[in-house]
Amino acid sequence: MDTRLEKIVKVLQEKANATYEEFRDEVHVFINAGQIVDALTFLRDEHQFSLLSAMTAVDYWPEESPRFHVIYQLTSLTQNLSIQLRVLVNGDQPKVPTATRVFEVANWREREIMDMFGIDFDGHPDPRRILMPEDWEGHPLRKDYPLGYEEPQFTFNFEEIDLRKPYAKE
Amino acid sequence: MGVEQKLGNMGVVTTTLETAVNWARTNAMWPMLFGLACCAIEMMSAQAANYDMSRFGMELMRPSPRQSDLMIVAGRVSRKMAPVLRRLYDQMPEPKWVIAMGDCASCGGVFNNYAIVQGVDEVVPVDVYVAGCPPRPEALIHGVVTLFEKVKGEKFADLAKA
16 A cells, blocks of 8 residues: 555544555555545545546445445545545445535536435435436346346247236327 | 420320329429438438439438428337427328338337336327338338328228228
8 A cells, every 4th residue: 555545544543543455556445434524525635536437336335234335536646645535424325525625526426326226315405316317216237236137039939928018108 | 304395295094083182292292301320320311412312303302291292200219209290290291101210210120118108108109110120211212102001092082981
């Protein structure tokens, strides 16, 4: 790990009770949901991590519990450093405090995570779906979401499936 | 033509009204631009100089549904796009036809998932399906000519019923 990163991780460990992992020179810092806004503000203001270059989530169901990781990838352009923060959450509609007041760009990213994973962001200024239609049910990137709905037609079951297909009328 | 016109010696052609109307329709069929994915590139090249669909009376791709007779759905239709597609179809004046170009528009293609409509025939009635991923311009032109054959066989009575 970069020595500059080591210092930052140490502060996060003391301040926010964080743990960390290293994988191929990338540092992942695990932080409680309650302290993520403070951690982001700290990194932005005191260590020049001015760019939230990616914000996403992963569903590790059923292997891991808590199942969701909300991931913040921060980049410092002045120091050429990058650090990843992860928030672990569980449950059906978990809540994470919004990062929009620290990074404006988090607005649409959080809407996407809300849409695709069903993770709510407390205090988000515009909590609507961003990609799926507004009346959509479910959250498609969850691992327990069904993949597709159409059965493939082969010669032996072509007509049987053809009868069930919802063709449009005039 | 030419000499006969000058001489005023045109003669008389007899035909049925149906045949004349259908002939006119097939030779001035204006397709609507509906490029949704990579099939649109093939649709453009079918229009462009090398393949030149204007040989079949289709030199005008219309951006407005109100001026077009044919909708070439070129590409995959997402569930969010489906209401838009249906609305544009409803805005086209009668008579109107639809070509589902490519595997995605015909049956969902490789995208058997939640986001893509499994065949545009769930949203609008399709006249001709063109297979291929994406179909070459020749295949699209073949689809168009197949549609012409269909249109030439249409009866006024059937249109009145619909």
